[in-house]
Amino acid sequence: MEVFSMPKKAFLNLPGKKQDEFFDMALEVFAHQPYQQASLSALLKKAGMAKGTFYQYFSDKLDLYDYLVINVFAMKQFYLKSRMPAHPDDFFRVFEILLRLETGFRLQHPSFHSLLSFATDPRFSPFGQDRIDELTQQHQQLLHKLLVRSQLKGSVVTHADAKLVTFCCQLMLEEFHRYVNQQIQQEKEAFSEASTSEKADWIADSSRRFMNLFRRGLAVQKPV
Template identity: 25%
Template sequence: MPQATFFNLSDDKRNLIISAAIDEFSSASYSAASINQICKKSNIAKGSFYQYFTDKMDLYVYIMTLAIEEKIRFFSVILREFHTLSLLEQFRLLFIKGIEFAKDYPQYAALGEQFSKENNQLAKSSVIKAGYKQSESLFIKMIDHAKSKGEIDSKVDSLALSMIFQSLNNSVNEYMLNKFGNVRYEQYEEDVSNFVDSLLSIIFNGIQNKI
């Protein structure tokens, strides 16, 4: 987390640093991203940077967490609007609305795409750890709501199912990256929809032969 000195800055100065960091981390890997460039774009001395953040990792995790928080807020509003949908329909809706999020927040979308290609395992695991609790909370709310409606078995472990949903989300991103070289859903909406439907069918219908 940033130091208190960062939060004591004016909103304009703080937002300038955030914007410069998003630009840098969305266009370069963690290892290649330059603190010097971020300082230059945000008009701060490098010495000042270390008064605000412990190191590059500290800034990177903070910026990625901001993107995750924005996406969670975006999806939370959507889920409140479509609360009458089934759990399966809601989860599928998240992928469809992911296209809308990418259009409304292109900088965060670019940041997410760059992150999906990240090879630095320490950087990647640090971000995943930071964002895990937020996405976990969203999925558990969806699952518990489905339980309250009698839609799914009340004995289902909400945490375990939320972990499956998070793994499914990661699998879709990995699938997109391996097949198309990026995770921009708007370019391959039909393909993504078919793949998501296949994964959801396994989760909700199981793999046993019912004949």
């Protein structure tokens, strides 16, 4: 595991395997419940670690949580950026890729997704709104830039409010994943038996169908 956030030096002096083991145990505790409900005592009992030892590694529970969130967020960013086009230039194409990659990440790494979901939900997050915005608006700047560029090129209608559209795109990323989860639950047995490539094909097809709807709209175009 690559370290993106720095705990205390004593933790970094541990062998990498020990750091990874504690990271995984902490992730299991914090990923599946809100921060307020996650028990530090339960984690330390599971890890066989004394409280005094823990405080040699981290300042407090929030410090550990911050460490988990920053690392998981960085892993997600690497996952997305390493699969994005080197020079993205088409708004619709990039948004379709984001739909596919976001959904793929969430299905492949459910604990990572669950941790970030709790960390960015104002009802449960111990972070302030500025920090939540940093974690949730990573795509908006790219999409906004591409949308404005596409408007100038004439491939997107110029009367569309670029800020509003990119905000809606962020919401659609979330709702598309919700739709995918619903479909998976309805076809749970078939999906569980599908190969990795078949799952990827299904996600890609769903993304394309969604984008066709988004690109063309629902209204019937009446002749003038």
